[in-house]
Amino acid sequence: MSNETAITPFTIDIPQSELDYVRERLTRTRFAQEIPGAGTDYGVPTERVQHLVDHWLNNYDWREWEAKLNAYPQFTTEIDGQNIHFLHVKSPEPDAIPLLLTHGWPGSVVEYLDVIDALSDPKAHGSDGPAFHLVIPSLPGFGFSGPTTDRGWGTVRTAKAMGELMNRLGYQRYGQHGNDGGSMIAPELGRQDPDAQIGVHVNQAFSFPSGDPSEMENLTEEEGQALQVLGMFWEEKGAFNVLHSQQPNTLAHALADSPVGLLGWNDQLMGAEVSDDFVITNVLIYWLTNTSGSSIRFYYEDKKNPPSTEPTTFPLGVSNHANDFQGIRRFVDRDHKNIVQWRFHDEGGHYSDHQIPEIAVADIRDFFGELASRSDKHSRKVQE
Numbered sequence: 027m028s029n030e031t032a033i034t035p036f037t038i039d040i041p042q043s044e045l046d047y048v049r050e051r052l053t054r055t056r057f058a059q060e061i062p063g064a065g066t067d068y069g070v071p072t073e074r075v076q077h078l079v080d081h082w083l084n085n086y087d088w089r090e091w092e093a094k095l096n097a098y099p100q101f102t103t104e105i106d107g108q109n110i111h112f113l114h115v116k117s118p119e120p121d122a123i124p125l126l127l128t129h130g131w132p133g134s135v136v137e138y139l140d141v142i143d144a145l146s147d148p149k150a151h152g153s154d155g156p157a158f159h160l161v162i163p164s165l166p167g168f169g170f171s172g173p174t175t176d177r178g179w180g181t182v183r184t185a186k187a188m189g190e191l192m193n194r195l196g197y198q199r200y201g202q203h204g205n206d207g208g209s210m211i212a213p214e215l216g217r218q219d220p221d222a223q224i225g226v227h228v229n230q231a232f233s234f235p236s237g238d239p240s241e242m243e244n245l246t247e248e249e250g251q252a253l254q255v256l257g258m259f260w261e262e263k264g265a266f267n268v269l270h271s272q273q274p275n276t277l278a279h280a281l282a283d284s285p286v287g288l289l290g291w292n293d294q295l296m297g298a299e300v301s302d303d304f305v306i307t308n309v310l311i312y313w314l315t316n317t318s319g320s321s322i323r324f325y326y327e328d329k330k331n332p333p334s335t336e337p338t339t340f341p342l343g344v345s346n347h348a349n350d351f352q353g354i355r356r357f358v359d360r361d362h363k364n365i366v367q368w369r370f371h372d373e374g375g376h377y378s379d380h381q382i383p384e385i386a387v388a389d390i391r392d393f394f395g396e397l398a399s400r401s402d403k404h405s406r407k408v409q410e
Contacts, residue, residue, distance in 0.1 A: 031194060036100040036111060038092050038170065040314055045088055048285050048313060052079055055286045074298070075290045081302045082289075091307045094139055102170075103194065105187045108179065111170035112163035112191065117146045119157035123224060123394055124200035126192055126215075127162045130207020131270075131321050132292035133377065134169045134311050135162050136304065137205065140383035145390065155391035156398060158201075163191060165207065167320035169311045174320045180327030181207070182334075185215035189222065198222060201394055205229045205379060207324065213362070214333045216340045225341035225366065225397045227390055229378055231353030233361045241356065252352040259351060266294060270325030278319030285313050292318075299349060299375045335361065343367035343393035345386070349375035367393045 060072045098113045113135055116122070125145070127138050138160075144151045145158045166184055167174035188211060192200050201224040204212035209228035216223045234256070235241055245253065269277055281288045289309050296305045312318045342362045346352045348371065359365065369389060374382040 030104060033101050033103045033194065036102045036170070038095055038100070040088065040092065044314060048310070049083065051285050052083055055079060057286075058290075070290050070294050074293065075286060078289055078293065078302060078305060079286060082306050086303060086306050088307075088310060091136070091303070095135070098142060100170075103191070105166075105190050105194075106183070107176065108166045108174060108187065109172050110163055110166060110187065110191060111172075112161055113142075114195065115142055115146045115160040115162075117157040117159050119147075119149070122146070122157040122159045123398075124192065124195075124197035125158040125160055125390075125394075126188060126200055126202045126212075127160060128188065128202070128204045128208030128211045129165065129168075130205065130209070130211075131168070131324060132295055132308060132312070133206055134308050135164055136307050136311065137377050137380050138162050139380075141379050141387050141390075144383070144387045148391070153391070156394050158390075158394075159197070161192060161195060161197070161200075163188065165211075165321075165324070167323060168317055169315050171317075172315060173317050174323065178327055178331065179320075180324055180331055180333075181210045181214050182331055183327070184324075185211045185218055185333075189215050189219050192222070199224055202226045203228070203390055206376065210328075210333060213338055213342070216338055217334050217336055220338075220340050223340040225343065225394060226338075227343040227345070227367070227393045229345050229347070229376075229386075230351050231342075231344045231346075231358040231362070232351075233353060233357035235357065236360075241360075249354050249356065252354045255352055256354070263294065266291075267325060270322040271329040272326070274322045274326050275319060277322065281312075281318035281322075282316060285309070288313055288318050295376065300377050300380060304377070304380055338362045339364050341366045341393075341397055343389070344369070345378065345389045346370040347374035347376075347378050347382075348372045350378070351376070366396060 057076060058072050060068065065071060098115050100111065100113050102109055102111050129135065129137055142160060146160055148155050148157050164171040166179045166187060199222055202212040202215065209230040210232055212226045212228055216226050281291060292309050293305055312321065342365050344353055346369065371385060374385065379386045
């Protein structure tokens with residue numbers, strides 16, 4: 027294997043001096059002024075940030091989370107001029123399915139820690155469902171992959187790099203599971219290399235109205251409610267997307283210099299529905315790797331080079347959650363022609379793999395188990 031394609035073992039080992047430095051910065055925080063009783067009307071409240079800083083200083087232990095990550099094999103490799111960090115957890119089962127799991131902003135590989143063991147070794151967790159060889163990369167420009175150093179690292183280029191990663195690991199056929207940005211990367215990779223896809227499972231189906239009035243006729247009650255959630259999100263919480271897409275570096279100066287500024291900005295899409303440790307660990311990964319600026323450039327690159335809208339034909343599974351963006355079926359049917367699984371859960375949110383890992387694992391198992399069953403039935407029919 028050449029130096030350009032070498033896969034190198036990696037261990038997270040943050041110098042204590044860096045942890046001491048960020049702690050010292052936290053103790054000197056000047057918190058934002060706000061109107062008393064404003065709640066979340068103006069964004070992430072100061073009280074929320076104060077709570078997280080207090081937890082960070084008095085209860086949080088980075089070394090504990092570092093050890094959780096280092097409990098799994100990690101590697102780096104260079105693809106398309108960019109360092110790529112990834113976890114590679116092989117199942118003990120010989121017929122395990124290769125599965126690529128991708129995250130988005132402001133998440134990281136941490137969001138998948140709670141599903142790794144059950145997916146890779148189902149028998150040890152009381153299940154006879156399918157097992158998976160797991161590949162969990164830090165996206166280019168995110169976390170331990172380090173900052174991107176040139177233009178273009180949006181959904182399209184990232185998906186191509188993920189396909190190369192799977193190929194480099196020897197996986198010519200594989201499944202995918204994506205959350206947030208990963209729910210865009212996974213279908214895009216499916217479009218780029220459909221023959222490699224066993225199936226694609228996502229937590230969000232990002233299909234929106236095209237502007238054609240006929241698409242809005244005879245909406246079901248469920249579709250109308252989902253459309254209201256979508257409208258509320260863009261009208262009340264979509265400012266980050268606009269800023270990231272237009273002037274990411276203007277914001278990056280503040281995020282790179284202030285750990286509490288980074289905490290407040292990233293928490294807008296996390297919030298109290300996830301654990302305090304989960305929020306802080308994700309934020310600290312961005313801080314320690316200085317990737318807050320490069321991660322938000324992803325949105326700018328997507329605006330300049332948006333992913334394809336060509337309808338997909340590979341098998342797709344979608345898990346919708348009550349406290350998250352919910353797919354609107356008529357628009358998803360327009361963009362994806364082979365929906366095998368469509369589920370709605372009245373619990374969970376934007377980080378369901380962390381919040382309700384048992385349900386997340388069951389959805390993934392059921393989806394790929396159904397595909398395997400269909401394949402077996404087809405094989406038997408051909409033989410007959």
